[in-house]
Amino acid sequence: MTKATWLPVVATLCLVGCAGVQSPLAPAGEQADRLYSLLELMVWICGAMYLAVLAFLGWSLWRARKQFAHDAVPTVEPNDTGLQRSLVAWSAIIIVGLVILSAASFLADRGLAQARDRDALQIRITGHQWWWRIEYHDPSTGRWIETANELHLPANQTARLALGSADVIHSFWVPNVAGKMDVIPGRANVLDVTPHRIGWFRGQCAEFCGAQHAHMAFDVKVDSPQDFAAWLAGQGRSASAPSDAVLTRGMQIVTTGQCSMCHVIRGTAAAGRPGPDLTHIGSRRSIAAGTLAMNRGNLQGWIAQPQTLKPGTMMPPVSLDPADADAASRYLESLK
Amino acid sequence: MTADAETPTAAERHRRLVETWGDAPGFWGFLTTVDPKRIAGRYILTAMLLLFLAGMLAVDMRLQLAQPDMHRMGPQAYDESFSLHGSTMLFLVSVPVMEAMAMWLVPLMVGQRTMAFPRLNAFSYWLYLGGVLMLWIPHALGFTPDLGWFEYPPLSGPGYAPGHRVDVWAQMITFTEVAALSISVNLVATILKMRPPGMTLARMPLFLWAMLIASLMTLFALPSIMLVTSMLISDRLVATQFFAPAAGGDALLFQHLFWFFGHPEVYIIFIPALGFVSAIVETFSRRTVFGHVPMVISMLSIALLAFGLWVHHMFAVGLPKLGNAFYTAASMAIALPAGIQIFCWIATIWSGKPQFRTPLLWVLGFIATFVIGGLSGVMTASAPLDLQLTDTYFVVAHLHYVLVGGALFPLFGAFCYWYPKGTGRLMSERWGVVAFALIFIGFNVSFMPMHILGLEGMPRRVYTYGPEMHWGMLNLIATLGTFISTAGGLVFVANALMSYYRGEVAGADPWGGPSLEWATDSPPPPHNFDNTPFIDSAVPLWTAKDHRPVLSGLSLDRRQVLVTSVVDALPEYRQRSPGASIWPLVAALGVSILFVGSIFTPWALVWGAVPVAIPLIGWFWPQRPRATTGPLRKRSA
Numbered sequence: 001m002t003k004a005t006w007l008p009v010v011a012t013l014c015l016v017g018c019a020g021v022q023s024p025l026a027p028a029g030e031q032a033d034r035l036y037s038l039l040e041l042m043v044w045i046c047g048a049m050y051l052a053v054l055a056f057l058g059w060s061l062w063r064a065r066k067q068f069a070h071d072a073v074p075t076v077e078p079n080d081t082g083l084q085r086s087l088v089a090w091s092a093i094i095i096v097g098l099v100i101l102s103a104a105s106f107l108a109d110r111g112l113a114q115a116r117d118r119d120a121l122q123i124r125i126t127g128h129q130w131w132w133r134i135e136y137h138d139p140s141t142g143r144w145i146e147t148a149n150e151l152h153l154p155a156n157q158t159a160r161l162a163l164g165s166a167d168v169i170h171s172f173w174v175p176n177v178a179g180k181m182d183v184i185p186g187r188a189n190v191l192d193v194t195p196h197r198i199g200w201f202r203g204q205c206a207e208f209c210g211a212q213h214a215h216m217a218f219d220v221k222v223d224s225p226q227d228f229a230a231w232l233a234g235q236g237r238s239a240s241a242p243s244d245a246v247l248t249r250g251m252q253i254v255t256t257g258q259c260s261m262c263h264v265i266r267g268t269a270a271a272g273r274p275g276p277d278l279t280h281i282g283s284r285r286s287i288a289a290g291t292l293a294m295n296r297g298n299l300q301g302w303i304a305q306p307q308t309l310k311p312g313t314m315m316p317p318v319s320l321d322p323a324d325a326d327a328a329s330r331y332l333e334s335l336k
Numbered sequence: 337m338t339a340d341a342e343t344p345t346a347a348e349r350h351r352r353l354v355e356t357w358g359d360a361p362g363f364w365g366f367l368t369t370v371d372p373k374r375i376a377g378r379y380i381l382t383a384m385l386l387l388f389l390a391g392m393l394a395v396d397m398r399l400q401l402a403q404p405d406m407h408r409m410g411p412q413a414y415d416e417s418f419s420l421h422g423s424t425m426l427f428l429v430s431v432p433v434m435e436a437m438a439m440w441l442v443p444l445m446v447g448q449r450t451m452a453f454p455r456l457n458a459f460s461y462w463l464y465l466g467g468v469l470m471l472w473i474p475h476a477l478g479f480t481p482d483l484g485w486f487e488y489p490p491l492s493g494p495g496y497a498p499g500h501r502v503d504v505w506a507q508m509i510t511f512t513e514v515a516a517l518s519i520s521v522n523l524v525a526t527i528l529k530m531r532p533p534g535m536t537l538a539r540m541p542l543f544l545w546a547m548l549i550a551s552l553m554t555l556f557a558l559p560s561i562m563l564v565t566s567m568l569i570s571d572r573l574v575a576t577q578f579f580a581p582a583a584g585g586d587a588l589l590f591q592h593l594f595w596f597f598g599h600p601e602v603y604i605i606f607i608p609a610l611g612f613v614s615a616i617v618e619t620f621s622r623r624t625v626f627g628h629v630p631m632v633i634s635m636l637s638i639a640l641l642a643f644g645l646w647v648h649h650m651f652a653v654g655l656p657k658l659g660n661a662f663y664t665a666a667s668m669a670i671a672l673p674a675g676i677q678i679f680c681w682i683a684t685i686w687s688g689k690p691q692f693r694t695p696l697l698w699v700l701g702f703i704a705t706f707v708i709g710g711l712s713g714v715m716t717a718s719a720p721l722d723l724q725l726t727d728t729y730f731v732v733a734h735l736h737y738v739l740v741g742g743a744l745f746p747l748f749g750a751f752c753y754w755y756p757k758g759t760g761r762l763m764s765e766r767w768g769v770v771a772f773a774l775i776f777i778g779f780n781v782s783f784m785p786m787h788i789l790g791l792e793g794m795p796r797r798v799y800t801y802g803p804e805m806h807w808g809m810l811n812l813i814a815t816l817g818t819f820i821s822t823a824g825g826l827v828f829v830a831n832a833l834m835s836y837y838r839g840e841v842a843g844a845d846p847w848g849g850p851s852l853e854w855a856t857d858s859p860p861p862p863h864n865f866d867n868t869p870f871i872d873s874a875v876p877l878w879t880a881k882d883h884r885p886v887l888s889g890l891s892l893d894r895r896q897v898l899v900t901s902v903v904d905a906l907p908e909y910r911q912r913s914p915g916a917s918i919w920p921l922v923a924a925l926g927v928s929i930l931f932v933g934s935i936f937t938p939w940a941l942v943w944g945a946v947p948v949a950i951p952l953i954g955w956f957w958p959q960r961p962r963a964t965t966g967p968l969r970k971r972s973a
Contacts (some may be wrong), residue, residue, distance in 0.1 A: 022792070022793035022805065039724070042715045043715075046968065047711075050544060053682070053707050056679075057682050057703055060686035064689070064692075072689065074622045074875070075622065076875055077624050077686070078623060078687065080687065082625050087630065087676065093846075094672050094675045098668045098669065101718065105664050105718035109661060112657075129496075158429055161401060167490070167496065168488075168490050169491065172653060176723055178723075179720065180727070182652045184588065185587060187654065189653075190654075204795055205795070206652075206728065208727075210491060213411075213798060214797075214801065260714055
């Protein structure tokens, strides 16, 4: 891990182990690698410049110890030839530093923009207040497979993310994989990502987008290409049929009641568009855009009191009697 | 010119000048004064009060973020807090307080009795006060702006921000920008046309250069923000679609126009601070600042470059990469003039005989913190790297290092440095050092961890975060730092208040300063100087200690100022200077009615013109015979 030359210093400063699932300091993709190297170079050069300034300042204070005479008669424009030469040298050092950093920066930017394979995986990501709609292009069928708030990527392959917004400006950011890209209504932004480390990461909206900007996160899973293909195939299927009476009751509540106004569950009567696709919600790691862990209790709480858990969310509270609430959450949990 | 029958004695001259330039007693005098010192004092006190209020908002936010999942504030309260904090600090504290320092000091430094347009100063303050009330009265009434200090559409557009929160923010800006333009025009005219005889451009102190450059920048930058907020208001009020993509508008247009102002604004705040630092370093190093010419060129080049790098606030919006590379280079280039200036100040201390009084301590604190902010600025200037840094706590750390370390520390130093001039008393050195130490330590404890928080992925403007992010410890440290600096701030204020009554009497020149303001009494009389000074160097009080030549010929019984040429400061003519007047206040009230009304109806622009026009007619009503000298002199046909 040559990447970690100054990481230990930062880690010590942290005083706590960095979690690293949402951090540019733990790169897990080609783009993040480039930015990490650039950051490292910047920190070295800027750190050296800062030490130089402090050293000069310290020296001048040290000298002052001797100069600190009672002789306070001001000097007007003394002979500064030596200092003038030093100023020229100092300027030259700054220029060299800036040229290095500008060039490194330019090269890194070119690296990010390099043309990728034409057959990159196509993914459409749409920012909504306050969640992410994610659609995968299935090359074999030409179909778009929709999910929400959980991005799966195959390792060592380039995915082309087409970023759009349904409402206001958001910013798509998975720091372990790549730098951020704003999601702007009326503009088509594209971000290429090439992750190479398998694991779970986290992304979060980085542009203030209203009340629940803080809860507009998503999980990111980098899989082996085989696992990814299997996962995508699973997501492409319709929702599984309920296997017992309670789940059937749950399905009835969810797909014919209030929920179906806004949510899609493919293969059922629920076909609302405004909210996240719930076809395979049970397979996701979290709910409400990274706000709560995925489990039956949280689902039930979220359905009953979304405004308490995420004040301002577009999700309205749905009042169900305890048995129905239990059935609905069991049904949603079963949608693997 | 008509000579007086008898040459009056010095005491007699002084008495008559005080009578001519003094204000009416009591409350009427308070309302009508056009004395730049009184107006600037008001400006500074108002800004300091707001600094305290907005600082308390910051403490409140830090408490909310001290630990994960805190419920001290909901999202609405948090969003209002950071919006009010940022808008107040940038529009109502930083820019106005720097201009107010200039309004106070520039006439003294150029040895004049007042500024070029004294009534415009009064108008400026009343309008600024209108801007303050425009933001804080709605806060008291419960419709605080809640979208940050830059309110990007469409979030701030009619579709996503109903009500008047955004209008309040946009119109507050209009208020403060008109106020700032008024002072800037005034400063430019005063510095260019009212320097004392002998103060050629080459002999102009760095402080005046800084104020001249910052004022010129203000004149070029502010129209952009006034335009963009007006466009936003018209999108909201009369359904124009400047920023609505669905109707052919462009959301990014707002960002371009905003940052075309927003980036120069940072330097409008920062360049006056360079002036403070230069003045303090010069006085306390007991030598002229090393590298006068490189310093001036550095400031000029910062001012020029500042208009060519706004896009570095927009690297993540997806603009063409080649363009971004240009803005990267331009942004990084700022480090050269800034680095040269840092070198010059340290070199001045290095080769001088430094006296470590409180103002110089603030300068040392400035160098130690500002350079960190400058270098983190170089990092964010890199278009690709910025994609990882922008909109995170790294940027929060960066901007506070630049604005607090780079502008407020020098301001505090300047406050201590010129406090004896303004009040006639010295601040306590001991408590001054305590305040400095607490604020310096507290500031760094608060903001240094934020660099790391940003690199650990914490976005800015989140009202809470989950425990699984492991951001709690660093946030707790940052919050603790806030308490230390708040304590320091209270010590600073207490010191200023106590010294006002109990401080050691300062005399005219307690520090042995080089520039003209130290040549007059502390506090200065209403007319600043009994005689117009004549200058033969950039540090007149150091080169002409015993013999200070003066120029006479200005009236003792009428308000007159001396106008000189731009480059060589050769006397050109005597200009009558307007006296105290109530019209600036009435005009500011009229403009306020128009601005406030325009939030509710476009017709306010039509009918609001009436209450604006009437006081302006009163203000400019000819009440004196045409001058016999100067460009407006009465010419015989």
